[in-house]
Amino acid sequence: MIQLPPAIADVFVIAFGLLVGSFLHVCIHRIPLKQSIVFPSSRCPQCGHALAWYENVPLLSYAVLRGRCHQCASPISIRYPIVEALTAVLFLWHWWVFGPTALFALRLAFGCALLVLFVIDLDHQILPDVITLPGIVVGFVCSWFLPPGPVMSLAGIAVGGGILWLIAEVWFRVRKVEAMGFGDVKMLAMVGAVLGVKLVGLVFVLSSILGGIVGIALIASRRADMATKVPFGTMIAVASLGASLYGDAIIAWYAALFSVS
Numbered sequence: 001m002i003q004l005p006p007a008i009a010d011v012f013v014i015a016f017g018l019l020v021g022s023f024l025h026v027c028i029h030r031i032p033l034k035q036s037i038v039f040p041s042s043r044c045p046q047c048g049h050a051l052a053w054y055e056n057v058p059l060l061s062y063a064v065l066r067g068r069c070h071q072c073a074s075p076i077s078i079r080y081p082i083v084e085a086l087t088a089v090l091f092l093w094h095w096w097v098f099g100p101t102a103l104f105a106l107r108l109a110f111g112c113a114l115l116v117l118f119v120i121d122l123d124h125q126i127l128p129d130v131i132t133l134p135g136i137v138v139g140f141v142c143s144w145f146l147p148p149g150p151v152m153s154l155a156g157i158a159v160g161g162g163i164l165w166l167i168a169e170v171w172f173r174v175r176k177v178e179a180m181g182f183g184d185v186k187m188l189a190m191v192g193a194v195l196g197v198k199l200v201g202l203v204f205v206l207s208s209i210l211g212g213i214v215g216i217a218l219i220a221s222r223r224a225d226m227a228t229k230v231p232f233g234t235m236i237a238v239a240s241l242g243a244s245l246y247g248d249a250i251i252a253w254y255a256a257l258f259s260v261s
């Protein structure tokens, strides 16, 4: 194998991340509309002008076109460069944590799915089955070759899906309102499949704490009241990313706090 200097490898990882980010933005835009993510090629949503390859270069095209369509000059969403840049950050971060391993590929794909789910949940308050259900299958299949192993993965699916389903069911019986959609249940089952039962427990705790903090901050800044729903999928996404990259370290730190040496 050819050994690249680390800085050059980083540049390749970032460039590939920008390209994938461009694709992820297409997914974020089209999946909630139930459109194909392959056809047609990228177009201006205003005038339908099909983008040439040089109008579709991540980050650069947005900068060169100054955020406007080449044809009709209608503004292009700032989200394109933001999603592209965030994806590049995900790529580099996973590269630094996992290095050139099979786990890198799996956790990076997982991270990309989390990013797509995060933005779609923020926009539409849905977590599409076309992402979460295949995610459960892929996570479980990969667990035969990679951590956490098939037993932990299966337990993760059961616990991840089970906890939220139970809460939703009890809440519904007691308060007669739906606490959350089943999208959250399927998303947490996906997280359990990929990360295993131990880390899905951590994700549940972290996302609840995160949801509490964000909720209090929103109420304090008068952007929300007690009845406002914070899309829980966004919290699960952020917590899962943290658990995927640093979960074992967080659990070891927590265990050390309570161990008597």
Ligand SMILES: [Zn+2]
Binding pocket: 044, 045, 046, 047, 048, 049, 069, 070, 071, 072, 073, 074
């Ligand atoms: Zn246009």
